[in-house]
Amino acid sequence: MADLAGIFTKVAVAKRNSRKAGAVKANNRKTGHGKVQRVHKPVPPGTEEKILALVETHPEWGTQRLRNALEYQHVSLSRQSVYKILKKYNLNIPSMRKQWGHHLKEAHS
Known part of the structure; x- marks a missing residue:
């Protein structure tokens, strides 16, 4: 009987400790401690120029449409x-894209 009580005590202590560890992990997520830093893929060379060329010809296009045009390329x-x-630019x-595109068209004329 004493052995059984000892086992229950060990299980209860282990369960309590695991709850405490879980609380610490959740708290770390809230405070930002131990944040995992993401590794971003670099932008392929020449991509910025392609985006600027698309904006020059289609200043009314938004980010999603520009992205779709890049996918096509x-x-x-x-x-x-x-x-x-x-x-960045x-x-x-x-309105800035349209103004910039209009300015470039005038410069080419």
Whole structure:
């Protein structure tokens, strides 16, 4: 009987400790401690130029449509990556893309 009580005690202590460990893990997720850093694939060379060329010819296109056009050219890129590249050149706002495209067309004339 004493052996059985000892086993139950060990099980109860192990269960309590596992709950505490789970609480610590959940707390770490909330506070951001021990964050896993993501590794991003680099943008293929020449992709920025392709995006800028597409924006020049189609300034009204948004990020999703630009991404689809890149897919057609066999360049795999997320919509967010296209947005980041547009933002790098201050072309993330549709009116800025249209103004930039119009400016380039005038320069070529």
